[in-house]
Amino acid sequence: MTPFRPQSHLPTHEVTNQPEPLTDYNLFDSDLAFAETVKRWGCADTVRRVRAYGAALGRDEILAAGDLANRETPELVAFDRFGRRLDEVRFHPSYHRLMSLGMEHGQHSIAWTAEAHGHLSHCALEYLMHQVEAGVCCPLSMTYAGLPALKANPALYETWAPKLLSRSYDPACRPVADKVGATMGMAMTEKQGGSDVRANATRATHVKGETYELVGHKWFCSAPMSDAFLTLAYTDAGLTCFFVPRWTEARERNRLFIQRLKDKLGNKANASSEIEYHGAEAIRVGAEGRGIQTIIQMVHHTRVDTTVGAASLMRAALVQALHFTAQRSAFQKRLIDQPLMQAVLADLALETEAAMLLAFRIAQAFDAAEAGNAQEKAFSRIGVAIAKYWLNKRVVGVVHEAMEAHGGSGFVEDGPMARLYREAPLNGIWEGAGNVICLDVLRALDKDAEAKDALVEQLKAACGHDRRLDAQVDRVIALASNRAGLEANARRLVEETALVLQADLMMRHAPAAMADAFLASRLDEENWGHAFGTLPPGLDLRAIVERAQPVL
Structure with a gap:
């Protein structure tokens, strides 16, 4: 026994029948299905x-x-000791270490700098980081999507892209001209409207050129x-998109004041806040009155990350179980x-691999769209909404079952399961909660002929x-045809459609x-119960469990 190992021979008993910690392993090589997917749809550089x-x-x-x-959570520093406004957030060094690692590897930028498979590469990096710490994925994702x-x-x-694409993490609060790298955030929703951003009340007053307050x-x-x-x-022309830097052109702190940090259920390492603009300097992005159409580009790309995040959390929980x-x-x-445990683990493995395949099929569509494929671009618009909705409805149950597999030790904060469980609902709420996403799918089917055709x-x-898959397609068509109750x-329509996409991929x-187990259970309600672990005989x-086992 090395001196670094904890003591197992205690005065009252010997600690036995306890697993060794899961540490020092390659998250890519240990995940057979994921590695196969990246190799299949990526290239040698992506894999490397x-x-x-x-x-x-x-x-x-x-x-x-x-x-x-996540244990040492962010702290708001609103004022300096003399009462002057700072509006800064202080993070633990561990957060900065992870941000630095993410930017060093290009998680935020690879989609726009790689010669090929940029979105697949981005999503693969996101998939790995989300298993270790999901909070830093938020600023990395928004920088990518912005x-x-x-x-x-x-x-x-032209001014900001070089700093936003930089692989150097610079957490200092100072004008961007003085920094080697930068990150971008987003502030859309208000108390009275939530997802209904047309109910927003924030006003923009024109100053000169493209500058507003x-x-x-x-x-x-x-x-x-x-x-x-x-x-x-809002301007007089309607809801408009603006870019708000933390520092003004005059190199002064912008009048963006942080009111408080949100005390969230999970995602503790990441700071989320309420802010006020008190005459904040802003630069118009896009035409006046076209704010939703402009910022939807950012939302579209963050949605793929909330999809990948759900699949990633499933894998993280399954690996621990x-x-x-x-x-x-x-x-x-x-x-x-x-x-009985094998049945539960096999069911979770099916759900996890199908989720991963669907998430990366969407990433593949994003790359094809970037390369000029019109049909894939149209599919990405509706496909990302379908995948985001469905995977985030499944992830909470997956994490719960994986926690339960640990017994009581899964329910304590010493291990990773409690943190994964608190994180599990998040991506289903951010970037459009379930009903909003389903309504987006309906809107695309009704008003976006290209997306519908794709x-x-x-x-x-x-x-x-397969006859079961054919029957599932028939169910989707029947649901979509019932216009009165759509x-x-x-x-139900989005769920059934997602199952078609997943079954086909499997x-x-x-x-x-x-593949046979997925179709036999997910597409035949008589063969599958209401909880994980109820697979047909x-x-x-x-074989299913062995494929999912981390290769260490």
Whole structure:
């Protein structure tokens, strides 16, 4: 026994039948299905980058930093000791370490700098970091997503893009001209409207050129220590998109005041805030009255990250459950070999692989859209909404079952499961909660002919390979055809459509045992119960569990 190991021989008992910690492993190489997907849809450079990130994130010190960044939460520093406004947020060094690592590997920028497969690469890096610490993914994601919206003001884009694409993390609060790198946040919603941003009350007064002054509040401003924010405010022409830097052109602190930090259920390492604009200097992005159409570019790209985040949390939870049950015994047999536990783990493995495949199919569509594929661009618009809704409805149950597999030790804060469980609902709420997303899908089907046609093509491509999948496509068409009750049935329509996409992907890319199990359970209500672990008989559960096991 080395001196670094904890004591197992205690005065009253010996500690036995407890797993070794899961540390020092490559998050990419240990995840067989994910590695296959990146290799299939990416290129050698993508694989190299993602593997290197997986190795860096799996180190003991980085895993510990993820935990510590959530225990030592951000602190608002509104004033200096003499009463002058600062409006800064103080983070634990672990948070800065993770931000630095993320930017060093290009999680925020690779989509726009890679020669090919940029969005796939970005989503793969996001998928790995989200398993270690989800909070830093928020500013990294918004920086990634803000760049296409910023192009609506070419001069602003030319000035800011080099700093936003920089791989150097610079947390200092100072004018962007003095920094080696920058990050971007977003402030859209207000108390009275929430997702209904047309109910916003913030007003913009024209000063000169493209410069305005903003007066109003924002109920949610994520990552308030970002160097700039995209926001919405009304002019006489209507709701307009604005760029609000933390420092003015005169190199003074902008009149953006942080009122308080949100005390959130999870995502503790990331600061979310309420802010007020007291004549804050802002630069118009896009035409007046076209604010939603401008900022939707940012929302569209953050939605793919909230989709990937759900799949990532499923994998993180499943890995912990597999690792624990493989080393814990009960009734003279390892938990992982107990038939009932094996059924639960196999069911979670099916859900997790199908989620990962769907998330990265959407990432693939984003890359194809960037390359000029009109049909894939149209599919990405509706596909990301379908995937975001469905995966985020599934992730909470997956994390709960993985926690339960640990017994009582999963419910305490010493381990990672409590943090994963608090994190699980988040991505389903951010960037449009469930009903908002379903209404977006209906709107696309009704008003976006290209998106509707692209989705129909995906459904057609799934037909003719399995009778169960064909029947599922028929159910989707029947639901979509019931125009009278379509809004009330929107969730069912989106759910059934997501299952078609997942089942088709599983048939194409997963081993036969997994594809058959997914179709037999998810597409046949008589064969599957209401909780995980109720798979139909006759499936190769051991093969499914073995495929999901982390390769250490």
